[in-house]
Amino acid sequence: MSRQAATILDRLHALGEQPAGWSEAEFAEELLKVRARRLAAPRGLADRVAAGFDVLGARIANERYALSLDSLSEVMVLARWTPVPGQPQYLLGVTNLRGEIRPVLDLHSLLGLTPPAPEARTWVIFLKAGGAEVGVRVDALDRVVRLDPAGLTRPHEAGNGLPQRFISGIAPDALILLDTAQLLALDALKDTRVEDPDES
Amino acid sequence: MVKTAHRSWWKNLKLRRKFSTVSLGFTLVLAGLIAFNVMVLRSQSQNSVVTDMAGRQRMLSQKFAKEVLLLGNGVAVDHQATLRLMRDSLAALMEGGEVVINLDTGARADLPPAPSQEIRAKLAEQATLLRQYDASATGLLALGAGDVRRAEKLKEMLVLQAQLSDTAEAAVKMLSFHADSSIRAMIGLEIIVGLICALSGLVVSSLIGRQIADPLAACAEAARKIAEGDLRIEPLEISSSDEIGMLQEAFDEMLKSQRDIALQTRSACDALTAAAAAILSSAQEQAAGTKQQAAAVQEITTTVEEISLSGKQVAERSRQVAGTAEAVATSGNAGLHAVRDASQGMEAIREQTETVAENIITLSERTQAVGEIIATVNEIAEQSNLVALNAAIEAADAREQGRRFSVVAGEIKNLADQAKEATAQVRGILEQTQKGINTSVMLTEEALKRVELGREKSTMSEHVIRQMADNIQESVHAFQQIVGATNQQQIGLEQVTQALHEIRQASQQTAQTTAQLEKASLDLSQLGQKLSRTLEKYRL
Known part of the structure; x- marks a missing residue:
C-alpha cells in the first residue's frame, strides 16, 4: 500500500518538478515534422492517382464506405431529425437543411448493420438528386480519397453472391463504394400520390 | 394344663402325695391288720384266762375238798372263800364279769360271757354240781367226827368233787377247743385278709408303677429318638399334672425348642454357609482387587515419578520462560516507544497525505478545464x-x-485532421492524466483511510503492546508463581511417592491378610458345610 502510494507520490513529485514535459513548443514541433514528412512525399503518386475519381470516405458501423464526390451536395452534422410516419424503416426521417426539409436514409438499416448508439454524434451526407437533396446518415466522415476504377471489384459483374444493389465496387483496401443512383431509386423517395404525379 | 380340669383328682395329685396316699393306705391296712391281731391276741388271752379260770375251778374244787376234809379234821380253814371264789368264777365264766384271776396278788380281770350254749350248759351243769358239792360238803361238816355216815358222805362229796372236776375238765376242754377253733378261724381270716391286702397292694402298686413308668418310658423313647436326631416325633401327651406331667411338658417344650433351635441352627447354618461362600468370593475378589491395586499403585508410582520428572522439567522451563518473559517485557517497553513514534509518524503522514490530496484535487480540476478547452478545439477542428x-x-x-x-x-x-489528431492526442494524454489523477x-483517499487505519492500528498496537507488556509482567509473576508452585508440587509429589510406597506396602500387607482371610473363609465355608452335614442328621 505504502509502496504504491509512495510511487504515486514520487511520480506526482516528478511531474511537479518537470512542468515542461509536454510543452506547447514540442507539440508544434511534432506537428510540423509530420507535415514536412507528408510534403516530402514523392509527387508521382499524385499524378498516378489523378487518373481515377474522388470519393468521400465514411464509416458506417465500423465499416468503411465511400461515396463518389461528384454525386454529393453537402455534408453536415446531423444535429436532429424528425421521423416520418408510414415510411419504411430505412427512411430515418426528415431534417432541416438551411430551411428546407430533406429526407435522410438510414444506411445502417438498409445495409443490415448494427444501429448506432442513440446519443452518438452522427453526420449526414446529402446526395444530389435533381433539385432536391437526399441525405444518408453515417457514423463518421473520413477524408476525400482518389480511387482507380480499374482497381475496383464490381460485385454485380463478378457475380460472387454479395448484396449487389447498393454497391458499385470494392476497393483493394476494402473500401466499399456505394451506388448513389441505386440509393436514390428507393421506393420511399418516390412520390406515389395519384392526384399530383408531377411532383417528385 | 387345660386338661387338668378333665382329669380325676388322682391325676391331678402330685407324685409325692400319691406315694403318701399309697403309703397311708398301706399303713391303714397294716394298722387294721395289727388291730385285728391285737384283737385276736386279746381274745386269745381272754380265752386263755377263761380256760385258766375253768381249769382253776377244778383245782378249787379239789382245794375245797381238802379244806372240807381239813375242817372236818379240825383244822380251821376258810372253805367258804374258796366256794365263793368258785361261784364267782363260774358266774363270770357263764355271764361275763369281773373276777379275781390271781389269788396271790388279787388281780382281777373281765371275763367274757360263755362263747357258746354248749359251754354255758356245761357250766350250768357245773353250777348244779357245785351246789350239790356245796350241799354235800355242808352235810359232811354237819356230821360229827365219828359219824358213820361220814365216810358215806365223804364218799358222796368226793364223787361230786370228781364229777365237778370232770365237768370242769370238760368245760376246759370245750373252752380250749372253742379257743382253738376261734384261733384257727382267726388265722384263716388273717390269711385271707393278708392275701387280699397283698393282691390289692400288688394291683395298686402295679397300676401306680405303670402310671409312672409308662410316661417315663415314652419319655425315654422320645429322648432316644431325639438323640438319634429325629425331631419329627409327636409331642408327648400330658397325662397328668404331677411331676411326670411336668416332665412331659418340659420334654415337649424341650422338643419344641430343640426343633426351633435345629431349624434356626439349620437356617443359620445355611446363612453361615452362604455368608462363608460370599466371604470367600469377596476375599477372592478382594485378593484380585488387591493385586490390581498393587499393580495400579505400581503404575501410579511410575506415573508420579514421571510426573515428578516432568515437573522438574516444567520448573526448569518455567524458569527459562520467566527469564524470556522478562526479556520480552523489556522488548515490549521498547515496542511501546516504537509504536508511539510510529503513531506520531502516522499523524505526520496523514497531514502530508491530506495536503497531497488537496493538491491532486486542484490538479484534477485544472485538468478538467484543460479537457473542456480541448473539446472546444476539437469542435473547431470538426467544423474545419x-x-x-x-x-x-x-x-x-x-x-x-x-x-x-x-x-x-x-x-x-489535412490541417483539420491534424488538429483533430493533436486534440485526440492531448485528449488521450489528458484522459490518462485524469485517470492517473483519479487513481x-x-x-x-485510500492512503488517508489507511493512514487513519494505521493510526488507529498503532494506537491499538500501543494498547495491545501495553496490555502485552502488562500481561507479560503478569506472566513473569505467573511464571515465578509457577516455579514456586512447581517446587511445592515437587515436594508434594515426593510426599505422594512416599505415600504410594506406603500404600504399596500396605497393599502387600493387605494381600497377605486377604490370603489369610481367603484361607480362613475357605475353612469357614468347609466348617459351614460340615455343620450343615451335621445338622442334616436332624430330621425336621
Missing part, C-alpha cells in the same frame, strides 16, 4: 473538417476549375 469536405465537394462540382481549390480544401482538411485521488 466539415468545411474542408464541403469545399472539396464544391470543388468537385467545379471540375477542372475547382481543382486547385480542391487541393486547398484538401490541405484545410491518485483514490489512492490518496
Whole structure:
C-alpha cells in the first residue's frame, strides 16, 4: 500500500518538478515534422492517382464506405431529425437543411448493420438528386480519397453472391463504394400520390 | 394344663402325695391288720384266762375238798372263800364279769360271757354240781367226827368233787377247743385278709408303677429318638399334672425348642454357609482387587515419578520462560516507544497525505478545464473538417476549375485532421492524466483511510503492546508463581511417592491378610458345610 502510494507520490513529485514535459513548443514541433514528412512525399503518386475519381470516405458501423464526390451536395452534422410516419424503416426521417426539409436514409438499416448508439454524434451526407437533396446518415466522415476504377471489384459483374444493389465496387483496401443512383431509386423517395404525379 | 380340669383328682395329685396316699393306705391296712391281731391276741388271752379260770375251778374244787376234809379234821380253814371264789368264777365264766384271776396278788380281770350254749350248759351243769358239792360238803361238816355216815358222805362229796372236776375238765376242754377253733378261724381270716391286702397292694402298686413308668418310658423313647436326631416325633401327651406331667411338658417344650433351635441352627447354618461362600468370593475378589491395586499403585508410582520428572522439567522451563518473559517485557517497553513514534509518524503522514490530496484535487480540476478547452478545439477542428469536405465537394462540382481549390480544401482538411489528431492526442494524454489523477485521488483517499487505519492500528498496537507488556509482567509473576508452585508440587509429589510406597506396602500387607482371610473363609465355608452335614442328621 505504502509502496504504491509512495510511487504515486514520487511520480506526482516528478511531474511537479518537470512542468515542461509536454510543452506547447514540442507539440508544434511534432506537428510540423509530420507535415514536412507528408510534403516530402514523392509527387508521382499524385499524378498516378489523378487518373481515377474522388470519393468521400465514411464509416458506417465500423465499416468503411465511400461515396463518389461528384454525386454529393453537402455534408453536415446531423444535429436532429424528425421521423416520418408510414415510411419504411430505412427512411430515418426528415431534417432541416438551411430551411428546407430533406429526407435522410438510414444506411445502417438498409445495409443490415448494427444501429448506432442513440446519443452518438452522427453526420449526414446529402446526395444530389435533381433539385432536391437526399441525405444518408453515417457514423463518421473520413477524408476525400482518389480511387482507380480499374482497381475496383464490381460485385454485380463478378457475380460472387454479395448484396449487389447498393454497391458499385470494392476497393483493394476494402473500401466499399456505394451506388448513389441505386440509393436514390428507393421506393420511399418516390412520390406515389395519384392526384399530383408531377411532383417528385 | 387345660386338661387338668378333665382329669380325676388322682391325676391331678402330685407324685409325692400319691406315694403318701399309697403309703397311708398301706399303713391303714397294716394298722387294721395289727388291730385285728391285737384283737385276736386279746381274745386269745381272754380265752386263755377263761380256760385258766375253768381249769382253776377244778383245782378249787379239789382245794375245797381238802379244806372240807381239813375242817372236818379240825383244822380251821376258810372253805367258804374258796366256794365263793368258785361261784364267782363260774358266774363270770357263764355271764361275763369281773373276777379275781390271781389269788396271790388279787388281780382281777373281765371275763367274757360263755362263747357258746354248749359251754354255758356245761357250766350250768357245773353250777348244779357245785351246789350239790356245796350241799354235800355242808352235810359232811354237819356230821360229827365219828359219824358213820361220814365216810358215806365223804364218799358222796368226793364223787361230786370228781364229777365237778370232770365237768370242769370238760368245760376246759370245750373252752380250749372253742379257743382253738376261734384261733384257727382267726388265722384263716388273717390269711385271707393278708392275701387280699397283698393282691390289692400288688394291683395298686402295679397300676401306680405303670402310671409312672409308662410316661417315663415314652419319655425315654422320645429322648432316644431325639438323640438319634429325629425331631419329627409327636409331642408327648400330658397325662397328668404331677411331676411326670411336668416332665412331659418340659420334654415337649424341650422338643419344641430343640426343633426351633435345629431349624434356626439349620437356617443359620445355611446363612453361615452362604455368608462363608460370599466371604470367600469377596476375599477372592478382594485378593484380585488387591493385586490390581498393587499393580495400579505400581503404575501410579511410575506415573508420579514421571510426573515428578516432568515437573522438574516444567520448573526448569518455567524458569527459562520467566527469564524470556522478562526479556520480552523489556522488548515490549521498547515496542511501546516504537509504536508511539510510529503513531506520531502516522499523524505526520496523514497531514502530508491530506495536503497531497488537496493538491491532486486542484490538479484534477485544472485538468478538467484543460479537457473542456480541448473539446472546444476539437469542435473547431470538426467544423474545419466539415468545411474542408464541403469545399472539396464544391470543388468537385467545379471540375477542372475547382481543382486547385480542391487541393486547398484538401490541405484545410489535412490541417483539420491534424488538429483533430493533436486534440485526440492531448485528449488521450489528458484522459490518462485524469485517470492517473483519479487513481491518485483514490489512492490518496485510500492512503488517508489507511493512514487513519494505521493510526488507529498503532494506537491499538500501543494498547495491545501495553496490555502485552502488562500481561507479560503478569506472566513473569505467573511464571515465578509457577516455579514456586512447581517446587511445592515437587515436594508434594515426593510426599505422594512416599505415600504410594506406603500404600504399596500396605497393599502387600493387605494381600497377605486377604490370603489369610481367603484361607480362613475357605475353612469357614468347609466348617459351614460340615455343620450343615451335621445338622442334616436332624430330621425336621
